[in-house]
Amino acid sequence: MGNFLSDKTAQWDESHRLWPLPDIPWIITQTWNNLLFAHYPVDLKVLQSLIPDELTLDTYNGTGWVGIVAFRITGSRVRGVPPLPGLANFPEINVRTYVTIDEKPGVYFLSMDASNILVVGGARTLYHLPYVTSEMKVDYNHPFIKYKSNRLDNCGAALNCSYRPISDPYNAPASSFEKWMAERYCLYTVNKRGELRRCDILHQPWLLQKAEANISLNTLLSSQGIPVESDKPILHYSKKKKVRMWPLVNPFEK
Numbered sequence: 442m443g444n445f446l447s448d449k450t451a452q453w454d455e456s457h458r459l460w461p462l463p464d465i466p467w468i469i470t471q472t473w474n475n476l477l478f479a480h481y482p483v484d485l486k487v488l489q490s491l492i493p494d495e496l497t498l499d500t501y502n503g504t505g506w507v508g509i510v511a512f513r514i515t516g517s518r519v520r521g522v523p524p525l526p527g528l529a530n531f532p533e534i535n536v537r538t539y540v541t542i543d544e545k546p547g548v549y550f551l552s553m554d555a556s557n558i559l560v561v562g563g564a565r566t567l568y569h570l571p572y573v574t575s576e577m578k579v580d581y582n583h584p585f586i587k588y589k590s591n592r593l594d595n596c597g598a599a600l601n602c603s604y605r606p607i608s609d610p611y612n613a614p615a616s617s618f619e620k621w622m623a624e625r626y627c628l629y630t631v632n633k634r635g636e637l638r639r640c641d642i643l644h645q646p647w648l649l650q651k652a653e654a655n656i657s658l659n660t661l662l663s664s665q666g667i668p669v670e671s672d673k674p675i676l677h678y679s680k681k682k683k684v685r686m687w688p689l690v691n692p693f694e695k
Contacts, residue, residue, distance in 0.1 A: 453524060454554065455684065458626050460545055462641055467685040471517035471529075475579075475586050477604045477654060478677040480622060481662065483667035488538050491667075492549050495637045496629055499539040499546050501621045507551070507669070508622060510535045511588050511600065513579055517560075531557045532577040534590055536661050539622065540629055542692055547627035548600045552598070554590055568640060568689060569632045579642055594597055598664040599623055601657045606650035606678040608644055619677060623647040629692070638689040644682050652678035 455462055464576040488498055488505040511534045518524040534554040540547060553570055555561050556577040556653055564572045573592055580587040592598040613619035624647065628640045654676050662669055 445571045451676075454600060454645065455643055457624075457646055458643070462685050463690050465688060466520060467643070467687050468520050469517070469686040470520070471680045471684060471686075472515045473684065474513045474515055474680070475581075476510060476512040476682070477586070477588070477602070478622070478679070478680045479654065479674040480506050480508075480618075481508045481633055482671055483538075487667060488587070491665075492538065492540055493629075493631055493637055496540040496542055496549060501539075501618055506539060506622065506631070507662065507667060508535075508537050508539075509659070509674075510537065511590075511602070511604075528557065528559060531555055531560060532575075532579050532588070532590070534575070534577075534588075534661070536665070539625070541543070542637075542639075545627060545692070547625050547629050549629050549673055550659065551605065551667075554592060554598075554661075558679060562615045569630045570628075571607060574597055588606075592664075596658045600659050600661055602654050602659070602677070604643075605656035605677065606680075607653050608651035610648045610650050610680070618649070619649055620645075621662060623649065623677075623679075626641050630689070632689070637692055639692040640689050641687040642684055643687075644684040647679055647682065650678045650680075652676040659683065 463647045466517045482504050485505045514522050517529045536552045537548045537550050540549045553572045554575040559576050561572040561574045564570050575592045576588045577590045584605045587603045590600045626642050630638050632638055
């Protein structure tokens, strides 16, 4: 019948999180596969104009960053429900920056591309996230993963790239850029009433690899008015990560 029957009893280690999880059940679980992290330094004034006033930009060594994260989701489902055909598996691309509030560092999504129109509509409604529908294709041509995405709207933002890991897996050292960008256990969003909300996330610490990529087309940033200060991003790869997500909460409530 599947692991979804053990939802109530399954235990995940949360000791590495900086704050406790909400005292309510998680509602969504999914697995992220073959992730490419491509990070670009961006002017702080540009980033500040793109986030809600209530959030504080989180910087690394005084520099602001935008990350493009391309991956494939599998096994996505609601708590207590088996994965549904046509909704459980799909590619996705996130454009994100890094923020904090009340000593809880997280991510703020500037755009999110997915290939499934039902997933896009559901995520926009349930989590108020900036999802858009894109035509997407992922090919696994060892040793490279080929990723192609074209947004189905007027701006037509696109990403065409191929990538692969080029190092052994490792845990990010303390105080490293990898640790700073990867080990974040919440996202922030704004609902239709303009109220800030936090979604807590649980997964085990990231196992990362150095990566190389051939990015032949990337208009995901320029289409949002984000000039990058370097044409050569910092690249990382991760094979797989299983995650759980909680309902939105008010970040200002204790």
